[in-house]
Amino acid sequence: MISQVFFILLLIIGFGLFAWNIQFIRQNINLGKDLDRSDQKSKRLKTMLLVAFGQQKMFQRILPAIFHLFIYLAFLLTSTELIEIIVDGVFGIHRFFHPYLGSLYTLIISTIELLSVLAFVATLVFLARRNLLKVPRFQMSEMSGWPKLDGNIILYLEIVLLICVFTMNGADEALYLQGESHLPGVGTFGFLVSSFTGPLFFNSFDVETLHVLERIGWWGHILVVFAFLNYLPISKHFHIIMAFPNTYYSNLNNKGGLTNLSAVKEEVTKMFDPNFDPYAAPSDGEAGMPERFGAKDVEDLTWKNLMDSYSCTECGRCTSACPANQTGKKLSPRKIMMDTRDRLDELGRAKRKNGKDYHDGKSLLGDYVSEEEIWACTSCNACVQECPVNIDPLSIIIDLRRYAVMEESKVPSELAGMLTNIENNGAPWQFAQADRFKWAEE
Amino acid sequence: MSTLKVPTVAEMVARNEQPDILFWVGCSGSFDDRAKKITKAIVKILNYCNVKFAVLGAEESCTGDPAKRAGNEFSFMMQAIQNIELLNGYQIKKIVTGCPHCFNTLKNEYPELGGDFEVIHHTQLINQLIREGKLLLKEGGSFNGKKITFHDPCYLGRANGVYEIPRNVLKKLDAELQEMKRSKAKGLCCGAGGAQMFKEAESGDKEVNIERTEDALEVKPDVIATGCPFCNTMMTDGVKYFEKENEIEVKDIAELIANAADL
Ligand code: SF4
Ligand code: SF4
Secondary structure, eight states: OHHHHHHHHHHHHHHHHHHHHHHHHHHHHTTSBOOOOOSOHHHHHHHIIIIIISOGGGGGSHHHHHHHHHHHHHHHHHHHHHHHHHHHHHHTOSSTTHHHHTHHHHHHHHHHHHHHHHHHHHHHHHHHHHHTSOOGGGSSGGGSSHHHHHHHHHHHHHHHHHHHHHHHHHHHHHHHHTTOSSSSSOSOOOOTTHHHHHHHHHTTSOHHHHHHHHHHHHHHHHHHHHHHHHHGGGSGGGHHHHHHHHHHTOOOSOTTOOOOOHHHHHHHHHHHOTTOOTTSOOOGGGOSSOOOSSOSSGGGSBHHHHHHHHHOOOOOHHHHHOHHHHTTOSOOHHHHHHHHHHHHHHHHHHHHHHOTTOOOSOOIIIIIBOHHHHHTOOOOOHHHHHOTTOOOHHHHHHHHHHIIIIITOOOOHHHHHHHHHHHHHSSSSSOOGGGTTGGGTO | OTTOOOOBHHHHHHTTOOOSEEEEOOHHHHHOHHHHHHHHHHHHHHHHTTOOEEBOGGGOOOOSHHHHHTTOHHHHHHHHHHHHHHHHHTTOOEEEESSHHHHHIIIIISGGGTOOOEEEEHHHHHHHHHHTTSSOOOTTOTTTTOEEEEOOOTTTTTTTOOOHHHHHHHHTTTSEEOOOSSOGGGOOOOSOTTTGGGSOOOSOSSOHHHHHHHHHHHTOOSEEEESOHHHHHHHHHHHHHTTOTTTOEEEEHHHHHHHHTTO
16 A cells, blocks of 8 residues: 555656656747748658658668667567556556456567567667777767766666566566466466576575565666656657657758748848838838847757757767768767757756846857857758758758858858859859850850 | 850840740859850750750859858848849749759749749759650760769759769760769768858868768779769869879769760
């Protein structure tokens, strides 16, 4: 009875805290500017199923993809097992579904066990890859400190979780063999792994100890799950949730097209309109604060840019494909995404504390991302192409450039010349427009 | 070169005619000495196939691509709005470009601003002309036994998903087409996009075009084929950097085809 009450409390705290955290992230994402991605629902659903659920882009690198898949499937299936744990915990019963599902139950738990073993192997491989193999994309400067620890913590948690699962099932198997399990009857559960490991590791313990071990496994399992759930929102592992909405709201247009700024279009159209009276009173829509061109801070980005930042897995596939990064420039598209998220967390926290109009005077451009970084980009779209969860670092880079150029007139000097040429001669070089057709005569 | 027939839209309209397709030459194609050769190769093909085309001539102006990518939406918008007005004034429906950057901007960024055209890249037009039997390549042409590698322009490939068509065209050349280790969606940029063409690179330990030229040199090609005047410049510079300009040619697909068709 006590344990039931305790369990229900844990359940409420675990899920409640998670919902609480999620709501802050929602608020943060909503700091971004509007963008309409409500169209083409079936195409969006398909993209989500392929890219997030089907892991389509992961399979470009086959080995990591397979190991990642083990962990991913183990995660999905263990979540279904969670349903039973919750039912058992709330009502104080043991293996609630066992009598109802029969051999299907054995099959489900066996599959979970198999995947858990595979996930265990994958976890060890990933730990080795992160810490021993020194894969270049995990060793870059933006990965030192917290991001590195974050990458490892989850793998340690995974190991604890798996040990709990096998302690629970193994001890229970040993008990059941002696007819001492909380499940009435005597025999073997016949689960794929624990029907072997149970007798092997647990037969030497007495019944009392086995019951304690089984409970430790059971409680440990659920505790790790809740720890994990509430660790997610501060971690790159949040991608396991965000990958779904983020791919759903992907940009479905050709990657090469950049957005057109409608405010600029209006201004320029007015300039060309002979009937436009610059002294006329502004119509209602135009009154109020003029829009900022481009992005200086996270609030100037779209909500999708911000959602992207919460979806980033910090895998570095973008950066390892980036031509600027490969040739030693400071730019790293992964860092752009990490900076966006860090800045958004910071600003969101400050606003919750001091009111929504508060601004701390810092900004994404300048305090997090330098001008040197944004000017190194060739707009080649390799980062966008590579990202396994369809993140678009390029659109952030372009928006930062727009702010630097249009609001602060900070532009590399050669580009300033190029821009003047376009405005004066209709070409990026200093040739007269009248000479544009000379090639046909040469 | 007096044999080239290059009608302007203005001339055509004065004769009460409409071109079937507008050839958008682009700034490189109009002013850059190397790129002008590509422009002429495209015109030769258009002339040979009797395509009813026209150019804007001195009325053409930059699409605004480099301005937009350099963050100056104002300069871009001024170009775009004027160009769209001109094109709509001439009732242009279909455009072929000599440059993937123009292609991308006209195709993806102009429609929202009122410029709705069918836009194709010159490799797509060439592919179509070959398929329709209008463009015949000589048997056992000068490319027999040569090794060609194709460098994907970012604004044709990743930006717009055109990977196979340029390769289809190259396969018609009777040559051996060999892929670099990074190609198609994984192709490495030449380093010129995003307005980099017009500035020095940020400090690093290498130029992007050198990195990309190394990819190309690995396959030991006779020809590096491209479909973009910027890529052409970058790869040509890269080949010179490695002092291979006597062994390796950097050519646009249009030039290779014009050559193979003996134009
Ligand atoms: S678009 Fe820019 S940031 Fe992305 S890979 Fe290319 S150069 Fe790097
Ligand atoms: S942006 Fe995408 S590719 Fe880059 S680190 Fe994040 S998840 Fe990986």
